[in-house]
Amino acid sequence: MTALYAVPLSEEELAFRDDVRLFIAEKLRPEWRGVSELWLRFEMEPLQAWTREVVAKGWATWDWPQEYGGRPMTLMQRYIFNTETALARAPLIPHINLHMVGTLxxxxxxAWMKRTLLPRILDCSDFYSQGFSEPEAGSDLAAARTAAVRDGEDYLVNGQKIWSTNxxxxNELFTIVRTNPDPASRHRGLSILLIPLDSPGLTVRPIRSIDGLHHLNEVFFDNVRVPAKRLLGxxxxxxxxxxxxxxREREAIADLRPTIVMMNDVMEVAREAGLLEDAKIAERAQQLLWELDALxxxxxxxxxxxEEKCEDGYEASFLKISGSTLRQEVLQFAREILGPLGAVMPSATAPRSPSGYGEHFVTDALINRAATIYGGSNEIQRNIVGKVAFSRQGPLL
Ligand SMILES: Cc1cc2nc3c(=O)[nH]c(=O)nc-3n(C[C@H](O)[C@H](O)[C@H](O)COP(=O)(O)OP(=O)(O)OC[C@H]3O[C@@H](n4cnc5c(N)ncnc54)[C@H](O)[C@@H]3O)c2cc1C
Known part of the structure; x- marks a missing residue:
């Protein structure tokens, strides 16, 4: 088991941690544990019910203004909350809804969006998918071609998105569209529309990924009418x-908590099988634990x-590179020590417990091959960090 906290907690922080533990004991139903972790499983109802509990407690809207339901939290409180809920295998709070779409x-x-859509995000009755990537516009997002043409009180949308998770x-797609077709206006010709996924003319087609699961999709727009009030900004x-x-997406992808939970599972398997008596394995495990603590x-x-600068910059890119790479290293370590189990595709319903971890490992490893791609590939993130490094005299971090 990795140390729970890589930094010592103050008296106040320890008291907050105890509050979180109490809240988990009271509100997290046993059947909700482990049912909505990363990609492996996704059950909407527990996720919605748990999110409502956390929102009501005031621990999910730290980045919202108070007038819309925001409740401030310190960075350490968020860190403690994320750590405790990850260790308890609580459903993941939908970051895209609250901290990507909601804050924007x-x-x-x-006024319509604030009055109508914000409450629906808070009570989790709306769930967003991200419609950014297109077949010819991934890293180069500014090449997006899905067109939105103003037609009276609506936009008429035509085109295609790809890799739209969930x-x-x-029921809503946060969509980047081209509103100015002039090639000279590339970056300046894009807009954001919030498009209901049940709109006439919109088709969602599944993409089954290498892990055998269905979480990715293509989305096609054929003269889809979107009311102009659904234009963001x-x-x-x-x-x-x-x-x-x-x-903001990169910050969430960089979150180390799921990797720490994975590492704990791997260590449990290694311990159960007596593998840590092998000096080479023990040494590699210790290295990973140190890297996790350092990161x-x-x-x-x-x-x-x-937080101090009140803006997101290259730092989120830096964390995304390190966090996704380390997650893949942990899974590579698991593959090496699991032996034959590390090559067996699991049944979708196998329980995810430490001793059942081998069952899930292959799915975990396969989907996390994509951790260095989604949210903007690591090569692109390196470009972002590199540009800042060139333009600065002093150290980056
Ligand atoms: C599991 C998964 C989930 C996803 N979920 C979503 C989602 O919900 N919504 C959404 O909109 N998108 C989603 N994506 C898409 C994701 O954002 C893109 O795959 C990613 O941005 C890369 O784009 P691309 O696939 O078109 O690859 P390309 O842009 O074609 O890149 C191909 C390769 O070239 C490299 N490359 C490209 N340009 C440069 C450059 N300038 N410098 C150096 N290297 C470069 C890339 O790093 C990559 O290795 C998801 C992807 C995956 C795999």
Whole structure:
């Protein structure tokens, strides 16, 4: 088991940790544990019910203004909450709804969005999927071609998105569209529309991924009518909003908690099988545990810097590179020590417990091959960090 906290907690923080533990004991139903972790499983009802509990407690809207239901939390409180809930295998709070779409609506949304959509995010009755990538526009998002043409009180949308995670479960698509077709206006010709996924003319088609699961989709638009009130912020300013959103997505992808839980599972398997008596295995395990601790401290430092500056910058890219790479290293270590189990595809319903971990390992390893791609590939993140490094005299972090 890795140390629970890589930094010592103050008296106040320990008291907050105890509050969180009590809350988990009282509100997290046993049947909700482990049913909505990363990609492996996704059950909407426990996720919604748990999210409502956390929102009501005031532990999910730290980045919302108070007038829309925001409740401030310190960085350490968020860190403690994330750690305790990950260890308890609570359903993941839908980051995309609250901290990507919700915060942008608070800042840039019109009165209708604030009045109608924010409460639906808070009570989890709306669930968003992200419609950014297109077959010819992934890393180069500004090449997006899905067109939205103003037609009276509506936009008429035509085109295609790809890799839209959970579009088959969500009811809203946070979509980047081209509102100015002039090639000279690339970045300045994009807008964000919030499109109901049951709109006439919209088709969601599944993509089954190498892990055998269905979480990815293609989305096709054939003359889809979207009311103009569903335009987020200003027309043709979509690039600005997408960059804010992507930085927040990277922070979530960089979250080390799921990797720590994975490492704990792997250590449990290794211990049960007596593998830690092998000096080479023990040494590799210890190295990974140290790297996890070091990255956890770095994560706190970076998030602190982001909070002080009140803006997201290259730091989220830095964390995304390190966090996704380390997750893959942990899974590689698991593959090496699991022997034949590390090559067996699991049944989708096998329980995910430490001793059953081998059952899930292959799925975990396969889907996490994509951790260095989704949310903007690590090569692109290195470009972002590199540009800042070149333009600065002093140290980066
Ligand atoms: C599991 C998964 C879930 C996803 N979920 C979503 C989602 O919900 N919504 C959504 O909109 N998208 C989603 N994506 C898409 C994801 O954001 C893109 O796959 C990613 O941005 C890369 O784009 P691409 O696949 O078009 O690859 P490309 O952009 O074609 O890149 C191909 C390769 O070239 C490299 N490359 C490209 N340009 C450069 C450059 N300038 N410098 C250096 N290297 C470069 C890339 O790093 C990559 O290795 C998801 C992807 C995956 C795998």
């Amino acid at each position: 609506i608070c800042e840039f949304g019109n 579009a088959h479960r969500a 200003e027309e043709n300013e979509g690039w600005k909003y997408s960059m804010l959103m992507l930085a 956890e401290m770095m994560e706190l430092r970076v998030l602190n810097a982001v």
